[in-house]
Amino acid sequence: MPRVVKSREEFEGEIFESLVLVEGKDLPLHATGTEFTEISKSRRRVDGMQRVTGRARYTQDVYPPGMLYVRVLRSPYPRARVRRIDTKKAEKLPGVRDILHRFNAAKAAFRGEETVFREEVRFVGDEVAAVAADDEQTAVEALRLIEVDYELLPHVVDLEEAIGDMAPRLETDGNVAEAATHKRGDAKRALKEADFVVDVTYRTSTQIHNSLETHGAVATWDGEQLTVYESTQHTFAVRQGLRTALKLPFSKIRVLCDYMGGGFGSKGGVGKHSIIASLFSMRLGRPVRYVLTREEENIAAGNRSATLQQMRIGGKGGRITGLEHISWANVGQGKWVANPTGPTNTLYDIANLSSKSYKVVTNAGSLAAFRAPGYVEGTFALESAIDELAEKMGVDPLVLRRKHAASPKDPMVGKRYSDKHLIECYRIGAAEIGWTRRRKSGGIRGSAPHRRRGIGMATQIWGGGGGPPAYATVHVNPDGTVVLTTGTQDIGTGTRTILAQICADELGVELEDVQVRLGDTDNPYGPISAGSLTTASVGPAVRIAARDAKEQLLGAAAGVLETPKAELRLEGGVVVTKGARAPLSEILGKVDNNTVIGKGGRHPNNPELSLRTFGAHFAEVEVDVRTGEITVEHIVAVHDIGRIINPTTARSQVEGGVLQALGFALTEERFLDRATGRVMNANLENYKVPTVKDVPAKITVKFVDRPDRKANNLGAKGLGEPPIIPTAAAIANAVANATGARVRHAPLTRARVLEALAIAGARS
Amino acid sequence: MLRGPGATDVALVVNGESVTVRAAPRRTLLDTLRENLALTGTKKVCDEGTCGACTVLIDGRPVYSCMTFAVACEGKAIETIEGIAKDGELHPVQRAFIDADAFQCGFCTPGQIMSIVALVRDNAGPTEDDVRRAVAGNLCRCGAYPNIVKAGVNAGKRR
Numbered sequence: 001m002p003r004v005v006k007s008r009e010e011f012e013g014e015i016f017e018s019l020v021l022v023e024g025k026d027l028p029l030h031a032t033g034t035e036f037t038e039i040s041k042s043r044r045r046v047d048g049m050q051r052v053t054g055r056a057r058y059t060q061d062v063y064p065p066g067m068l069y070v071r072v073l074r075s076p077y078p079r080a081r082v083r084r085i086d087t088k089k090a091e092k093l094p095g096v097r098d099i100l101h102r103f104n105a106a107k108a109a110f111r112g113e114e115t116v117f118r119e120e121v122r123f124v125g126d127e128v129a130a131v132a133a134d135d136e137q138t139a140v141e142a143l144r145l146i147e148v149d150y151e152l153l154p155h156v157v158d159l160e161e162a163i164g165d166m167a168p169r170l171e172t173d174g175n176v177a178e179a180a181t182h183k184r185g186d187a188k189r190a191l192k193e194a195d196f197v198v199d200v201t202y203r204t205s206t207q208i209h210n211s212l213e214t215h216g217a218v219a220t221w222d223g224e225q226l227t228v229y230e231s232t233q234h235t236f237a238v239r240q241g242l243r244t245a246l247k248l249p250f251s252k253i254r255v256l257c258d259y260m261g262g263g264f265g266s267k268g269g270v271g272k273h274s275i276i277a278s279l280f281s282m283r284l285g286r287p288v289r290y291v292l293t294r295e296e297e298n299i300a301a302g303n304r305s306a307t308l309q310q311m312r313i314g315g316k317g318g319r320i321t322g323l324e325h326i327s328w329a330n331v332g333q334g335k336w337v338a339n340p341t342g343p344t345n346t347l348y349d350i351a352n353l354s355s356k357s358y359k360v361v362t363n364a365g366s367l368a369a370f371r372a373p374g375y376v377e378g379t380f381a382l383e384s385a386i387d388e389l390a391e392k393m394g395v396d397p398l399v400l401r402r403k404h405a406a407s408p409k410d411p412m413v414g415k416r417y418s419d420k421h422l423i424e425c426y427r428i429g430a431a432e433i434g435w436t437r438r439r440k441s442g443g444i445r446g447s448a449p450h451r452r453r454g455i456g457m458a459t460q461i462w463g464g465g466g467g468p469p470a471y472a473t474v475h476v477n478p479d480g481t482v483v484l485t486t487g488t489q490d491i492g493t494g495t496r497t498i499l500a501q502i503c504a505d506e507l508g509v510e511l512e513d514v515q516v517r518l519g520d521t522d523n524p525y526g527p528i529s530a531g532s533l534t535t536a537s538v539g540p541a542v543r544i545a546a547r548d549a550k551e552q553l554l555g556a557a558a559g560v561l562e563t564p565k566a567e568l569r570l571e572g573g574v575v576v577t578k579g580a581r582a583p584l585s586e587i588l589g590k591v592d593n594n595t596v597i598g599k600g601g602r603h604p605n606n607p608e609l610s611l612r613t614f615g616a617h618f619a620e621v622e623v624d625v626r627t628g629e630i631t632v633e634h635i636v637a638v639h640d641i642g643r644i645i646n647p648t649t650a651r652s653q654v655e656g657g658v659l660q661a662l663g664f665a666l667t668e669e670r671f672l673d674r675a676t677g678r679v680m681n682a683n684l685e686n687y688k689v690p691t692v693k694d695v696p697a698k699i700t701v702k703f704v705d706r707p708d709r710k711a712n713n714l715g716a717k718g719l720g721e722p723p724i725i726p727t728a729a730a731i732a733n734a735v736a737n738a739t740g741a742r743v744r745h746a747p748l749t750r751a752r753v754l755e756a757l758a759i760a761g762a763r764s
Numbered sequence: 765m766l767r768g769p770g771a772t773d774v775a776l777v778v779n780g781e782s783v784t785v786r787a788a789p790r791r792t793l794l795d796t797l798r799e800n801l802a803l804t805g806t807k808k809v810c811d812e813g814t815c816g817a818c819t820v821l822i823d824g825r826p827v828y829s830c831m832t833f834a835v836a837c838e839g840k841a842i843e844t845i846e847g848i849a850k851d852g853e854l855h856p857v858q859r860a861f862i863d864a865d866a867f868q869c870g871f872c873t874p875g876q877i878m879s880i881v882a883l884v885r886d887n888a889g890p891t892e893d894d895v896r897r898a899v900a901g902n903l904c905r906c907g908a909y910p911n912i913v914k915a916g917v918n919a920g921k922r923r
């Protein structure tokens with residue numbers, strides 16, 4: 001019988017308490033020395049064939065017959081009141097089927113507002129009207145024929161301008177709101193008494209996700225049921241959002257996401273595009289597609305907030321004695337803020353600490369979670385500041401970190417970590433990069449006289465422990481093949497593959513006999529594929545479901561073979577007993593048609609423990625002091641994330657995180673024109689995501705790879721976000737080591753490096 | 765040949781088969797492949813020639829299909845990701861991508877593969893640098909580049 005239990009989970013730095021439904025007992029962790037057949041083995045992706053042949057079906061590839069195309073008229077102004085909309089000319093264009101805007105659209109609640117078309121549009125790109133037409137070109141032409149009367153209002157798009165007194169007030173209580181605060185000890189006093197104090201300001205620019213598949217939905221209302229294909233990290237959240245907006249019961253909404261072209265946090269739930277496509281489909285009775293263009297993706301589908309961070313850090317007697325961190329983040333029109341002080345609060349056992357995180361509203365596109373939201377920005381500031389302090393104190397920055405990184409207790413919540421091997425990460429990383437070669441100051445000559453070489457490092461902390469709710473079922477067919485069903489998504493991380501591995505391993509069948517069905521709200525509930533939680537949340541549920549199916553299969557085999565169940569084992573799809581082997585298909589073939597169904601749900605985490613992942617990245621760089629160009633020669637990434645389920649996909653995940661971090665560190669930056677509020681580089685030409693040519697000469701990936709015995713029944717934690725967190729700070733620290741110049745603004749563009757070199761007087 | 769104004773018939777050879785599609789002058793080859801011929805393996809990412817996801821081969825050369833008008837392809841041989849496996853056997857580049865784990869979300873993968881297919885036809889033993897040059901115009905946001913380079917080099921070795 002299912003029962004309700006209290007649960008406590010971490011999601012992207014925040015702790016949530018909830019009631020969850022669980023059934024039965026959790027499985028114990030595998031005994032030490034267990035010989036796995038699939039877990040911990042490198043396996044090719046089970047969906048590789050689909051992906052390399054072009055057969056993998058993404059939302060963009062869904063073309064139901066009779067489908068209409070949507071294009072949206074977006075505000076050209078950063079802030080304006082929509083006074084009048086005239087669609088007469090657009091309606092007359094042949095092929096235009098329907099137009100929606102604030103004066104005719106049904107109310108459809110979205111993120112606390114009553115409608116998707118607002119009276120006051122608040123950023124360049126805000127939705128004003130939508131056209132559904134027979135083809136895309138007609139819809140685009142119709143947009144040009146819509147006349148809108150805008151009343152322009154004063155706007156502000158820049159973070160530091162929005163904080164200031166001269167900015168227009170966008171919210172009744174101002175543009176700045178306190179979002180998070182933490183205090184322990186007496187930071188003020190500690191800083192006053194410190195022998196060394198670093199008091200500096202860091203900045204990070206706005207980074208845009210640029211998932212290659214843009215946001216999009218294909219919605220079909222058949223008079224009874226709404227079916228929505230959506231490029232999403234959480235089909236169930238899209239269903240919830242559609243229910244709220246359209247007032248339909250869950251039973252009448254089905255959201256599907258088979259293959260997904262990247263999300264990186266931005267596709268966490270329903271979007272206006274999903275609601276607009278659904279509204280049209282329900283009005284017109286035809287399938288409707290709305291897939292964003294690249295430009296729309298870049299102006300309206302989310303971003304990593306730009307931040308301004310003040311850091312005061314003090315040291316005495318070879319230790320960090322006090323730390324004050326204040327952060328302001330430009331959330332645009334977002335309703336929440338990612339917390340850059342998260343790592344400050346939790347990474348080191350610094351006794352005297354105070355932190356504050358402010359949310360700043362502007363007339364810019366909303367933030368969306370972006371792979372370790374807040375932590376990437378905050379770690380850049382924190383880990384740069386620690387190096388600056390170490391430099392001032394004349395101590396090795398790694399030695400200084402070690403003194404504060406060994407604690408087995410979470411310094412913020414006071415609970416013990418379930419497991420922690422951060423010092424081990426330092427040891428491995430230092431050996432791999434050759435930390436002993438690092439010269440205390442000035443670096444060494446690089447490959448030419450004007451090139452300086454240096455080494456730096458930084459630490460990461462993140463959640464990734466996962467938790468309930470997450471459910472799975474395992475169906476075993478009469479031929480011994482298996483269908484594993486769960487509502488999670490594979491956003492490119494390898495979820496299909498590792499879940500198949502976990503299932504095959506526990507059940508005792510061959511990997512190729514397991515088919516994984518996911519990305520469907522008609523499946524058992526699966527959580528959002530974000531927060532590095534999919535493996536640790538869904539994996540344990542899959543294992544329980546597989547065990548349940550195995551017990552039933554062995555029971556059936558016992559009946560067929562007339563042998564006690566206790567004497568039977570299932571190995572590689574074969575029922576093994578003393579001296580005899582019978583394939584599962586043979587056993588099940590002897591009984592009439594049947595489906596054996598195993599069920600599993602994720603059990604709660606131990607509420608007395610803090611579940612975290614740890615890691616350290618080391619960087620070796622060369623800096624051309626004439627041009628300011630940084631060449632990253634080597635990144636060493638060491639992670640402590642519990643047991644590794646698939647070393648191949650884990651390694652890929654780390655390399656990918658490092659490369660996305662490289663963009664944040666060196667080249668990626670949204671330019672927003674202050675006067676017009678327009679994004680000047682809403683494309684892949686002028687917004688610089690890393691190319692193959694930007695890959696460092698060497699990326700070394702290492703894992704501690706020890707099961708976290710207290711985390712869950714697999715001992716595994718998440719890896720999606722950890723590898724993007726410390727890279728930028730490691731590079732900035734290496735640049736400072738190489739040149740003596742400290743760049744306090746990410747990305748470290750050539751201009752910023754040259755400026756820092758000039759300030760440091762190190763320009764040769 | 766004089767054409768238009770308006771949509772005209774265009775004869776193409778797509779993955780070895782002759783097809784005729786009706787295309788407006790501004791219709792891109794990418795939209796023609798995806799929407800007229802249901803060959804959705806070729807992806808639309810930027811639609812303005814900056815990312816390489818829509819790479820196909822025209823007479824053996826890798827081309828951004830979003831920057832190519834369908835009407836400009838009259839009589840040309842076009843190869844897409846759907847057409848490179850022969851007789852149920854994956855192309856060596858496809859096999860190499862699976863073996864090297866050279867994709868994550870997979871959205872750039874068809875374009876990456878087509879760029880490397882063109883490379884290995886001319887150059888049976890590409891170096892890492894050769895592969896990098898071949899896919900320099902193919903963005904991958906997941907950062908699978910190290911494995912893509914590996915796959916390209918290995919695909920050369922397999923041939």
